[in-house]
Amino acid sequence: MSTLEVKDLHVSVVDDDDEAKGQEILKGVNLKMSTGEIHAIMGPNGTGKSTLSQAIMGNSAYKVTQGDVLLDGKSILDMPVDERARAGLFLAMQYPAEIAGVTNIEFMRAAINARRDENDQIPVMEFMKKLDDKQAILDMTDEMSERYLNEGFSGGEKKRNEILQLLMIEPKFAILDEIDSGLDIDALKVVSRGVNSMRGDNFGSLIITHYQRLLNYIIPDQVHVMMDGRIVKSGGPDLAKKLEDEGYAGLRDDLGLDVKLTDEI
Amino acid sequence: MRPSIKDDFMDDTIAFSKNHEEPLWFQKMREEALSHASELELPVFEKINYRGWRLDRPKDPFATATRDNNFDVPDTDNLLIQNGDQTLTNKLDPKLSEQGVIFTDIWTAMKEYPKLVQKYLLSTSIKPTDNRLVALNLALMNGGAFLYVPKNVKVDSSIQSIYLQDNNQKKDYVHHVLVVADQGSEVTYLENFLSQGDSADNIANIVVEVVACANSRVHFSALDQFGEHVSTYINRHGYVGDNARLDWAIGLMNDNQVVGDFGTDLRGEGSHSEAKVVAITTGEQVSGIDTKITNYGQHSIGHILQHGVILQSSSLTFNGVGHIVKGARGSDAQQESRVLMLSRTARGDANPILLIDENDVTAGHAASVGRVNEEQMYYLMSRGIDKPTAQRLVIRGFLSSVITEIPEKEVRVRLTNMIERKLINGQQK
Numbered sequence: 001m002s003t004l005e006v007k008d009l010h011v012s013v014v015d016d017d018d019e020a021k022g023q024e025i026l027k028g029v030n031l032k033m034s035t036g037e038i039h040a041i042m043g044p045n046g047t048g049k050s051t052l053s054q055a056i057m058g059n060s061a062y063k064v065t066q067g068d069v070l071l072d073g074k075s076i077l078d079m080p081v082d083e084r085a086r087a088g089l090f091l092a093m094q095y096p097a098e099i100a101g102v103t104n105i106e107f108m109r110a111a112i113n114a115r116r117d118e119n120d121q122i123p124v125m126e127f128m129k130k131l132d133d134k135q136a137i138l139d140m141t142d143e144m145s146e147r148y149l150n151e152g153f154s155g156g157e158k159k160r161n162e163i164l165q166l167l168m169i170e171p172k173f174a175i176l177d178e179i180d181s182g183l184d185i186d187a188l189k190v191v192s193r194g195v196n197s198m199r200g201d202n203f204g205s206l207i208i209t210h211y212q213r214l215l216n217y218i219i220p221d222q223v224h225v226m227m228d229g230r231i232v233k234s235g236g237p238d239l240a241k242k243l244e245d246e247g248y249a250g251l252r253d254d255l256g257l258d259v260k261l262t263d264e265i
Numbered sequence: 266m267r268p269s270i271k272d273d274f275m276d277d278t279i280a281f282s283k284n285h286e287e288p289l290w291f292q293k294m295r296e297e298a299l300s301h302a303s304e305l306e307l308p309v310f311e312k313i314n315y316r317g318w319r320l321d322r323p324k325d326p327f328a329t330a331t332r333d334n335n336f337d338v339p340d341t342d343n344l345l346i347q348n349g350d351q352t353l354t355n356k357l358d359p360k361l362s363e364q365g366v367i368f369t370d371i372w373t374a375m376k377e378y379p380k381l382v383q384k385y386l387l388s389t390s391i392k393p394t395d396n397r398l399v400a401l402n403l404a405l406m407n408g409g410a411f412l413y414v415p416k417n418v419k420v421d422s423s424i425q426s427i428y429l430q431d432n433n434q435k436k437d438y439v440h441h442v443l444v445v446a447d448q449g450s451e452v453t454y455l456e457n458f459l460s461q462g463d464s465a466d467n468i469a470n471i472v473v474e475v476v477a478c479a480n481s482r483v484h485f486s487a488l489d490q491f492g493e494h495v496s497t498y499i500n501r502h503g504y505v506g507d508n509a510r511l512d513w514a515i516g517l518m519n520d521n522q523v524v525g526d527f528g529t530d531l532r533g534e535g536s537h538s539e540a541k542v543v544a545i546t547t548g549e550q551v552s553g554i555d556t557k558i559t560n561y562g563q564h565s566i567g568h569i570l571q572h573g574v575i576l577q578s579s580s581l582t583f584n585g586v587g588h589i590v591k592g593a594r595g596s597d598a599q600q601e602s603r604v605l606m607l608s609r610t611a612r613g614d615a616n617p618i619l620l621i622d623e624n625d626v627t628a629g630h631a632a633s634v635g636r637v638n639e640e641q642m643y644y645l646m647s648r649g650i651d652k653p654t655a656q657r658l659v660i661r662g663f664l665s666s667v668i669t670e671i672p673e674k675e676v677r678v679r680l681t682n683m684i685e686r687k688l689i690n691g692q693q694k
Contacts, residue, residue, distance in 0.1 A: 057647055060639075085649035097644035101665025102658050110658065111648040148662075165648065 002072050002088065002172045004056075004204065006031040010066035011048075011055045022063055025051040027229035029067070033222075035172055035204040040215055042208075042240060043226035044248040044261045049208045050094060052226070053175045057091040058084050071173075086115055088172030092162040092179050099149040104161065105131070107149050108168050115169075134167040138194050155182035163194040174198070175206045180214040192217030212244040225251060228259040270401070271299050274326070278404060281327045285350070285372050288379055291386075298393045299404035305397040308498075310524050311584045312614055313553030318496040318522060320468055321397055326405040328436040336459055341425050343368060348429040348461075349408045349436065357424075364418045371409030371441060381413055385445050390474040390504040390530070398498050402439055402472040409441035414450040414481075423453040423673060430469055432494040433462030438469040446481040448506075453484040455676060458499075460492030460521075469497040479506040479533060484514070486676045488683060491519040493548070500526045507533035507562070514671040516680045517544035517552065518687050525554040531565035531596075541667045542571040545684060546579035547691035557586035560596040560626075569600035572667045573613065574660050576691040580612035587628060588620040598628040605663050606636055607656070653692045660688060 009029040012022035025048045033039050043049050055062045056069055058081040068075050076084050099107075108131070113121045131145060138160050150158055159179055166174050176195065180188055195205065195218050207218060215223070215237065223239040224231045227248065232255055233239065243251060252259055278299055282292040307321060329349075338346070338354070343361065345368060346354040352370045361368075367378060374382050387393050393403045410426055430438045446452050458471065469491065477483045483503075491497050497519065503511045511529060529538045538558055546552050558567030573581045587598030598621070604613035617630035637659055645655035664684060671677050 059643060080646070080652070081643060082646040082649055082651050082655070085647055091647055093644065093647070097638070097641045099641050099645070099659065099662045101662035101669070107645070107648070107658070110650050110654060114649040114651060114654070148665075169648065 001201070002035045002204070003070070004033050004173045005070040006052070006056065006067070007070065008067035009052070009055065009064065009069065011051055012063050012065055013051070014061050014063050024065070025229055026055065029229070029231055031224065031231060033173075033204050033206065036201045037221045038199070038205045038207065038218060039222045039224065040207045040209060040220040040240065041224050041226055042210070042212075042243060045210070047226045048229045049226055050177055053091055053177045053206070053208055056175060057081060057089060082114070085171075090166055090169060090171035090174040092166060092174060092176045094177045094181065096150050096158050096162055098151045098153075100151045102149050104145045104147060104149055108165060111165065111169055130168065134164055137167065137197050138164055139190050140164060156184070156187045159183055159191055160187065163191050167194055167198065170198070170203075172202065173204045173206065175208065177208050178210065179207070180209055180211065188214065189217060212240045215240045227252060227257060232257060270303055274405060275299060277327050281407070286376065287372065288375055290383060291375055294387070294393065295404050295406070298400040301394075302397050302400035302404060305394060305400055308396040308398055308524075308526060310526070310553040310555055310582070311616060312582050313524060313551070315522070315524050315553070318468065320470065320496060320498045320524075321401065323401065323405055323437040323439070323468060323470070325435045326407050326437045326439050328434060335461060336427065336429070339425055342422060343424040345370070345410055345426040346429070347408055347410065347426070349431055349438065358422065361420060365415035366418060366420060367411060367413040368424055369411055371406070371411050371443070374411035378411075378413070381445070382411060382443070385474070385476050386443055387474070389476050391472060391500065391502045398470055399472055399500060402441060402470045405437070405439045405470070406441045407439045409443070412444045412452070412454060414446045414452045416447045417449040419451040420453065423455050423675070425455045425457070427457045427459060430458060430460045430491065430495060431462060432460055432465050432467055432492055435465045435467065437467050438471070438495065440469070440471045442473040444473070444475045444483070444485070446477050446483045448478045449480045450478075451482040453486070453673060455486040455488070455673070457488045457490070459490045460495055463492055463494045465494060467495045469495050469499070471497065471499040473499070473501040475501070475503040475511060477503060477505045477509040477511040479509055481506070481509045483511045484672060485511065486514040486671065486673060488516045488676075488679060489519055490683070491521045491523065493520045495521050497521060497523045499523065501528070502526075503529040503538065505529060505531050505533055505536040505538055508535040509533055510537040512538065512672075513540040513542075514676060515542045516683065517542065517554065518683045519552070520547065520550065522551045523553070525552070527554070527556045529558045529567065531558065531560045531562050531567055533565070534562045535564045536562050537566040538568070539670070540569045541670055542583075543664050543667045543680065543684070544571070544573040544581055545576070545687045545691070546573070546581045547576045547687065548579055549577075550579040552580070553582045553584070555584045555586065557588065558598065560589040560593040560598055562596075563593055564595040565593060566597045567599075569602070570667055570670065571602040572664050573604040574607065574664065575604060575611040575613045576607045576688070578608070578610040582614040582616070584616045584618065585630065585632070586618045586620065587630065589623050589626050589628065591622040593623050594625045596623065596626045598626070599630070601631045603633045603635070603663075605660065606634065656692070657685065657688050
């Protein structure tokens with residue numbers, strides 16, 4: 001079993017012009033999860049959900065000013081992004097980059113081989129077999145894997161492609177950053193099927209979403225609500241349903257928080 | 266006063282010419298060029314100062330080349346391998362010979378096909394008076410090749426050459442290639458300049474002429490791999506006749522200082538040229554590349570696409586020139602030059618120049634000098650790919666818009682492998 005722990009995490013957005021001026025987005029996040037568990041983070045716009053995912057992955061645009069992120073008890077803050085990935089983290093991105101001239105297939109092989117010894121690279125047949133299996137789960141065709149990485153993909157295709165990478169790479173922990181945004185109901189089911197196929201003792205996932213809908217298909221073990229850079233409430237799957245009924249403002253008022261929601265009129 | 270080039274080399278030139286049993290007309294061409302070389306201007310490369318490279322001050326052009334063969338021989342039926350004035354391999358599919366295709370060293374060509382060579386050599390595409398370095402190329406030529414495809418002959422398989430440039434000893438390299446595609450013919454030609462050894466500092470002066478006669482179609486690919494110890498002037502120039510098409514795919518994978526002059530004259534009505542150039546520079550290398558297409562013929566089309574990657578403290582300048590002369594109605598001149606800089610000390614320049622002297626035309630240009638896309642790097646690394654590998658993938662993506670346009674798969678594969686090797690070497694330095 002592996003663990004991922006976020007301890008009193010404070011994160012600012014890096015300001016290119018003046019480092020001291022970075023705006024603090026996360027103001028002390030605490031979260032602990034183990035493989036075998038699915039956690040969901042919900043919250044209104046602008047509360048730092050994506051910042052949390054980027055900070056865990058190590059995006060240099062975000063600066064950790066206090067606190068720690070631990071994988072199996074060891075801090076990963078000094079690790080560059082690629083090392084964190086090889087240690088077992090995966091981030092399905094909201095806006096995946098497009099790279100012309102590099103095919104999906106060759107990219108995924110490079111990603112898998114980066115985790116293996118130079119003298120033990122994945123045999124082509126084994127790779128293709130695995131790719132076929134995973135594509136089938138996601139209703140994807142070879143044609144998509146042969147295309148250039150995300151280039152000209154629709155929003156839905158990009159999301160599907162993120163999940164395909166997840167299934168191919170098989171990380172310990174996957175953070176899914178709004179993987180449901182821009183998906184119609186059929187695509188949502190397909191993507192959920194992909195994530196559910198990963199469920200098991202050796203896999204944990206942190207699912208970031210605005211809407212409860214996704215959680216009808218991927219049932220979480222725990223739900224956390226974030227507001228203003230902190231987790232303000234945690235609970236079981238029922239918490240998500242309650243939120244859907246009452247909205248974030250209702251929860252805020254219940255908790256007696258003095259937080260201005262971005263989209264509040 | 267310094268003794269002139271003429272005084273320095275006239276005796277040696279005549280001796281070399283006689284020794285190679287050259288026809289008298291060619292010997293006279295050499296003498297004429299040598300006599301007047303110093304009166305001609307040096308070619309100008311915008312923003313590049315190559316005065317210190319001694320390109321106009323050759324030293325030992327007529328020394329005997331040593332043999333040091335260390336290269337991969339491609340598996341093909343039509344191949345010429347030359348080490349200076351020595352021909353190591355020369356073969357041509359007999360079916361092509363029967364159809365009249367000629368592919369041989371320049372001396373054999375002058376002896377066996379004097380009329381053809383005399384008709385096209387420095388008469389159509391390039392003139393000996395174009396500039397001082399072209400004149401010196403003619404005067405001091407110490408190696409060369411001739412490819413001729415007769416009227417209406419379509420060559421299916423590619424014709425390939427490897428030209429070895431020797432730095433095992435002091436010997437300046439002066440090479441001349443003449444490619445003629447006669448009316449209605451089709452040919453794919455691939456040349457590979459490759460340096461050998463690193464114990465002497467030399468210069469290389471290379472002139473490659475391509476004549477694409479009316480209704481012909483020529484795919485010209487070049488893979489240049491000059492080593493650190495040579496300074497290179499390379500002039501590739503094409504003439505394109507009525508409704509003919511000449512496409513260039515040039516990969517500059519050099520380790521040295523290079524000035525490259527790649528020009529195409531669209532003389533014919535409805536003539537067409539696509540010029541694609543890819544360059545990677547490393548170390549302290551300085552490279553200046555001028556790619557120019559001139560539309561003379563009506564309804565002619567000239568497109569230039571150049572992409573370069575600059576590592577370490579090297580510098581790369583792409584000048585793209587699209588020139589439409591008065592009267593070339595209905596012509597099109599487009600160009601795109603982009604360079605990517607991988608280090609703070611790299612220097613890059615992309616200068617688009619459009620010279621339009623006719624109203625009824627279309628023309629456009631794009632140019633950029635940029636750095637590696639951080640978002641792409643982050644994405645690749647977030648999947649566990651290490652930084653150097655991620656960088657190479659991003660660069661390959663950047664160069665792919667040129668590479669995927671190269672029609673011959675073999676050239677694409679070789680170029681891609683060369684790029685990978687050059688990048689790995691550059692990253693390790």
